[in-house]
Amino acid sequence: MSTTEPVSPAASSGESAPGERQRPRVALVFGGRSSEHVVSCSTAASVLRAIDRDKYDVVPVGIARDGRWVLVADDPAPLQLAPGHLPEVDGTGKGVLLPLSTTDRALSVLEPGQAPRVLGDVDVVFPLLHGPFGEDGTLQGMLDLADIRYVGSGVLASAVMMDKHHMKVVLAGAGLPVSPYVVVTDREWQRDKAAAMDAVAALSWPVFVKPARAGSSVGISKVSRPDALEAAIELARQHDPKVIVEAAVFGREIECGVLEGRDGAPPRTSELGEITVVRGHDFYDFEAKYLAEADVELTCPAKVPDSVREETRRVAATAFDAAGCEGLARVDCFYTENGEVLVNEVNTMPGFTPYSMYPKVWEASGIGYSELIDELLQLALTRRTGLR
Known part of the structure; x- marks a missing residue:
């Protein structure tokens, strides 16, 4: 997939020579107050490794479990989730203050006993947060107040798709089948x-x-x-x-990645992926997802009839539009024993390590991990601010 050269919508940080074009500065925000804190840290580790440093300046910003925002070292190793190691944002680091005005784009560092120090302007935020207080519209609302561009869905879609009850109400209202x-x-x-x-x-x-x-x-x-x-x-x-x-739905778990279309085009859908728990778990639980890869088989492209593939992709795109999603989403479906496709969930900030299903289905569709990160940032840099 070709992408256009990024154009920074914010003022330059003044760190380059006059007349030199600035790279967009990306604030990677991760951690957070939810129970998915460690998953978010692991996602951040993967993105830090893969983001194109020739194209973007990167500022890692962690949110501790108590909600404190801190500047984090640009080193993915301590953030990697692994057996015996659950990464966590240390809230004792230098505090970070995001801009709160529509006329300001500067990140500031707060150190005890010192005046705030300007770190530099931010062009776009990549919120790598899962769960409440990040994926549910709360962070998105804060960024909207300051007209800061960010990756992913806005307040309404984030909040509604985070709530599995209201998600089902919206999807059913759009004519999509959901489980009882x-x-x-x-x-x-x-x-x-x-x-x-x-x-x-x-x-x-x-x-x-x-x-x-x-x-x-x-x-x-x-x-x-x-x-x-x-x-x-x-x-x-x-x-x-x-x-x-x-x-319980008896059938196969099939997942489809969705990317927002460029320039008003319809959403793009990926090849399908299938998750099969092969041993040790009653269902696709936390350990199976993140700590016991050998117990789970991820198949991409999923081996389903062409008619089921097209129906699943149609359902995924319809769900994306019905929810008002932006940027990205992973739509999880069930392909039942009687041939029906049911929507299980819409994830507005899906798992995003290279081994997560969302990047894998796009890799099978011809978009590699680093390119996918770039495409999401490009979509965010061109999004409208202010009234949405």
Whole structure:
């Protein structure tokens, strides 16, 4: 895929000779307050390794678990997720302040006992955050207030697709098939646990119990009998007081990557990928996703009939547009035993290591990892600011 030469929309940082064209400066923001903190760090490690340093200036900015923004060393090694090592942003580093005005683009460094030091202007933010307080529209809203360009969807699409309940409402409203589900709100659970569990019992067993607003399979349980349901809901509630319980779908898990079209063109869809758990796990849980690669088989392109491939890609593009997504999304579908394609989830900031499904399906479609990063930054640099 060809890309145009990036044009920086912000003023130059003044670090180059007069008349010399500036490279866009990218703030990679990662970590965060969600339970997916370590996954976000691992994603950042991968992007730091792959981003084209001849084309972009890079500033790594970490968000500690307490919400503090800090300047992080430009070294991917400590951020890599591996067995026995869960990376984390150290909140004791130099504080970072993002611009809060539409007339300012400068990152500032805050050090105890010293005046704020201007680090330089930022042209675009790449928010490599998963889960609440980053993927759910909160960060996007802050960036919108200052008219700062960023990679990925805006406030509404990020918030709605983060909430599995409202996501299903929007997708069903667009005529897309979704699996049967029951929502258990905090109020319902506190008021009458038995009634909430009776509503779930109306679904056929097994069911999957999930925090409504989390990802990376954090807090998810597969429940095959009624007496295990309460504990599973309590586990999910540790991550979100709102819980969604979905009927199990018997079929294959097929995923499709979506990229925003250029210059008003329709969204682009990738080759399909398939996830198969081959041993050791009841479903595609956190350990299978990130720590036990040998237990999972990722097939790309997925071996499905041409009609199913085209229908899945159509469904993915329709979901992308229905949600109002921008930049990127991964649409997870089920190809059922009776040949139906159901939408499972829309991820507005999917896993983004080179081994994650989103980059893999685009690699199979002819766009390599570094090129994919570049394409997403190019889309962000041309996005409209102000009223959206």
